[in-house]
Amino acid sequence: MTSPPAGRDDGSAADPQPLVCDRCGTSAGALADGPPLTWTCSVENGVRRHFCESCSRENLRAIEGRLDSDWW
Template sequence: MASPPGDGDRDGSPAESRSVVCGRCGIRSAEPPPLTWTCSVEHGVRRHFCEACARENLRAIEGRLDSDWW
């Protein structure tokens, strides 16, 4: 009997395929990311930022500046 879709039919381990990467520094986190992470939609693409990167660039994030600017 075939396994249901999404039940181990992916390449790599489940932990690797279910991680979120910080759009600035590249650190990985399990999905869903911790509540201290920030999410931004830029040019139709969702980007996540870790707590450290979000804190360093809080004013730019609140000003809705694209991460390319900061």
Template structure:
């Protein structure tokens, strides 16, 4: 799917205040999430994964497998 010129990849959820929660283990971090966290979009839903969960599932993430799989 392509986007029109000038359209941003960001959505309004990235501007919310409050902690970011890891979709796998529930760890929390302040906005914006640390650089060690991974942002994934599965089926149009943005999810964040903490550094530990990201490292533990690196192959699945790089293989673009749905987070439901791993």
């Protein structure tokens, strides 16, 4: 759970933040429901990163190569 920014304690939900590909910088715009279904989400060193469809496709083998065998 995150805290609202300092000075803002009105109980409202935080405004959706724009989603940007961590590799190429492509923007998916401000999304309230999460990334588009075609984007990839990765947790690297405890940090959640999102990758657009193009970057995900271009790097699919590298992504799969890091998965534990339980995933494939």
